Amino acid sequence: MTKLILGKEIAEQEIYPQLETKFGVKKPVLVIFYNPKDKLGTKYIEIKQKAAQRCRIAVRFEPYQSFKKDLKKIHQLNRDSKIAAILLQLPLPKKYTPELIYAVNPKKDVDGLFSKFYVPPVVRAVERALKEIPYWQEKSTLVVGQGEFVGKKIFSFLKRTMPKIQAVDSDKAFKALAPKFEIVISCVGKPNLINEKYFQGIAAIDVGTMVTSNGKIVGDVDPKLNSKLQFLAPVPGGVGPMTVAYLMDNVWKAVRLNE
Numbered sequence: 001m002t003k004l005i006l007g008k009e010i011a012e013q014e015i016y017p018q019l020e021t022k023f024g025v026k027k028p029v030l031v032i033f034y035n036p037k038d039k040l041g042t043k044y045i046e047i048k049q050k051a052a053q054r055c056r057i058a059v060r061f062e063p064y065q066s067f068k069k070d071l072k073k074i075h076q077l078n079r080d081s082k083i084a085a086i087l088l089q090l091p092l093p094k095k096y097t098p099e100l101i102y103a104v105n106p107k108k109d110v111d112g113l114f115s116k117f118y119v120p121p122v123v124r125a126v127e128r129a130l131k132e133i134p135y136w137q138e139k140s141t142l143v144v145g146q147g148e149f150v151g152k153k154i155f156s157f158l159k160r161t162m163p164k165i166q167a168v169d170s171d172k173a174f175k176a177l178a179p180k181f182e183i184v185i186s187c188v189g190k191p192n193l194i195n196e197k198y199f200q201g202i203a204a205i206d207v208g209t210m211v212t213s214n215g216k217i218v219g220d221v222d223p224k225l226n227s228k229l230q231f232l233a234p235v236p237g238g239v240g241p242m243t244v245a246y247l248m249d250n251v252w253k254a255v256r257l258n259e
Contacts (some may be wrong), residue, residue, distance in 0.1 A: 002226055005132045005205075007125065007241035016243040019055060021140055022252045027058045028084035033078055035064050037204040040087045040211045043180070048070060048087075055248040064093050072102055078105040081231050084253045085110040087247075090149060098148070107257045110250040113149050117257060118250045120206065122150055123157045125242035129205050129233040130158075133183065139203075140164040144174050144194070144220070145187035150207065154185060160208035175199065177245050186220035203231035 030052060034045050045061070052059045064070055068218060077083045086108045088101055099112050112120035130136040141162055146152040146169035155167040166181075168174045172194075178198040188195050189208040208220035219235025226232055233239050 002229050003231050004131070005129045005211065005231060005238055005242075007129070007233065007238050010128060011241045011245040015242060015249065016054070019245065019249050019252065022249070024252075024255060025055050026167075027056050028251055028255045029060060029082055030059045030085045030087060031060045031062060031083055032089060033062045033064055033070060033074075033086045034089040034092055034119050035091075036089070038089070039215070040092075040209060040217070041215065043211070045089055047240075048247065051244045051248050052251075054251070057216055057248060057251050064096070067096055067100065070096075071100060074100065074103045078108065079112050081258070083108065083259055085251045087111050088113070095259060101149075110247060111149075112153070112250070118253065119157065119245045120149075120153050121246035121250060122239065123153050124246040125206055125239045126154050126207065127158065128242055129239055130183070132142075133203050133231050134234075136183070138164070139161050139182040140183065141183040142174075142177060142181040143167040143185045143187065145169060145189075145208065147187060151187040154187065154207070158185075171241075188220050190220055193220040196225050196227060198229075199225065202229065204229055205233045205239065208233045209235050209240075220237040245251075 032045055035041055050060050062073060068101055077086055086104045087110060088218035106115035107117055110118055112118035143151055143155040146167055159165050168177055175198050179200055182201040183203045184194055184201060185205040187207040189210045194204055204221050206219035206221045209217055211217055217236050
């Protein structure tokens with residue numbers, strides 16, 4: 001029987017209780033830039049807003065306008081001592097460049113997109129999911145997808161403690177290598193990419209997400225594979241809720257860093 005790694009349960013039982021011990025008297029302010037036209041991003045910021053409310057964090061929303069206007073706004077927020085944290089909901093609009101991400105004050109970059117002050121919440125969530133798998137650090141593990149701010153971050157962090165970890169960033173490489181691995185961590189956003197034809201390992205950590213035409217959020221793992229796995233962090237409900245909880249933890253860390 002497949003053991004589902006349910007991030008909501010872990011967050012409720014473990015992460016939020018620990019986080020509550022860090023609450024201060026004043027509410028920190030988190031500013032979230034977002035694209036109103038991005039359905040998935042809009043869903044995520046709604047979830048983050050609810051989590052922020054329970055964690056005594058005030059949220060301000062800034063819809064993307066133009067590169068120059070948003071760059072100017074970020075510089076203003078960097079200097080504003082009342083703002084503890086700044087988050088750029090990805091993906092950025094196509095006309096933008098990563099320059100906007102690098103403009104954020106490293107002490108306020110709570111998503112850890114480039115800052116050395118924070119471990120990215122998604123990385124912390126993936127590592128926590130892996131801990132549900134016995135002897136996880138000894139397993140052969142494949143990270144699929146090497147996007148700059150998710151796949152690469154996960155691989156770079158985990159390779160410090162997982163000697164048998166590798167990464168791929170193409171369908172051809174994935175199909176050739178996947179059958180050799182025990183664990184797959186998929187960060188692509190391509191439904192049914194991880195299927196029984198190419199992967200026969202014991203565990204899948206699904207990080208890839210997309211919204212279907214009917215508004216349903218799906219991941220990279222083919223549902224037909226689910227029952228054949230020993231461990232599965234599904235989409236939705238797996239890594240996501242932990243990522244949000246760890247983001248709130250980083251916001252409270254930002255309060256201390258910016259004092």
